[in-house]
Amino acid sequence: MKRNLFYGAAVIAFVLxxxxxxxxxxxxxxxxxxxxxxxxxxxxVDAGSADGMLAARGQFDALSTNDPSNAVLHYWVAACDWxxxxxxxGEENKAKGKRWVDEGIARATKAYELDPKFGEALALxxxxxxxxxxxDSSQMMKLGMxxxxxxxxxxxxxxxNPRVALLDGINTLYKPAFVGGGxxxxxxxxxxxxxxxxxxxxxxxAAPDWGKDDVWTWAGRAAMKAGDSKAAVEAYKKALAANPNxxxxxxxxxxxxxxxxxxx
Numbered sequence: 001m002k003r004n005l006f007y008g009a010a011v012i013a014f015v016l017x018x019x020x021x022x023x024x025x026x027x028x029x030x031x032x033x034x035x036x037x038x039x040x041x042x043x044x045v046d047a048g049s050a051d052g053m054l055a056a057r058g059q060f061d062a063l064s065t066n067d068p069s070n071a072v073l074h075y076w077v078a079a080c081d082w083x084x085x086x087x088x089x090g091e092e093n094k095a096k097g098k099r100w101v102d103e104g105i106a107r108a109t110k111a112y113e114l115d116p117k118f119g120e121a122l123a124l125x126x127x128x129x130x131x132x133x134x135x136d137s138s139q140m141m142k143l144g145m146x147x148x149x150x151x152x153x154x155x156x157x158x159x160x161n162p163r164v165a166l167l168d169g170i171n172t173l174y175k176p177a178f179v180g181g182g183x184x185x186x187x188x189x190x191x192x193x194x195x196x197x198x199x200x201x202x203x204x205x206a207a208p209d210w211g212k213d214d215v216w217t218w219a220g221r222a223a224m225k226a227g228d229s230k231a232a233v234e235a236y237k238k239a240l241a242a243n244p245n246x247x248x249x250x251x252x253x254x255x256x257x258x259x260x261x262x263x264x
Contacts, residue, residue, distance in 0.1 A: 034206035053084040071114035078108035119157030162196035183226035213243035229260035
């Protein structure tokens with residue numbers, strides 16, 4: 001009897017260990033809290049509020065502190081950094097911008113280390129590295145080569161992930177032409193990302209699900225850079241169809257593109 005109890009306890013212990021080892025590193029411990037922080041971040045992005053983005057970051061950071069082995073929470077902190085950094089990249093805020101870029105790279109790295117199959121975290125790190133280059137062009141050679149390899153690996157890990165394709169398209173827009181960058185290649189990649197977004201279905205309320213309007217926002221910016229203001233207007237209207245609260249598109253990008261079209 002004792003022998004059977006011993007083996008039974010051993011089997012239960014083994015199963016518990018196996019469940020811990022195989023549980024997704026990005027499974028959210030408190031989906032409701034993550035969802036609330038996601039909503040706060042999106043509202044701040046729509047309003048163009050850096051303070052609001054940092055407040056949402058604080059929410060994710062607190063969740064991450066309570067659950068440090070949760071990859072998705074580190075990812076969301078990095079996503080906040082990716083969102084807020086462009087608002088702090090002028091000369092007067094350069095030090096602040098660098099801080100959030102550096103911290104975002106560190107948190108995206110942590111997310112990827114916790115879950116080596118989390119290709120989206122790797123792609124997000126590439127997006128932040130692209131910002132690091134914008135802040136300090138001397139890092140182009142060092143980070144550029146790493147970004148190329150990392151983005152390729154992210155796409156291997158998550159070939160159908162639309163945010164991976166979106167981040168690749170944004171980085172391509174800013175890359176020099178001699179390494180395959182520019183508006184033309186970026187538009188091709190952003191078109192691919194838009195197709196992936198149309199097919200995506202996210203059921204986990206804590207999982208990354210942003211970008212449905214971003215892809216059209218950046219498609220519009222790429223079209224403008226290519227001198228195609230008519231296509232930019234169409235893209236911006238699609239961005240607003242996906243998210244009518246996108247303040248950047250509504251108040252700035254779309255009116256600018258429409259003026260360009262009217263002036264032709």
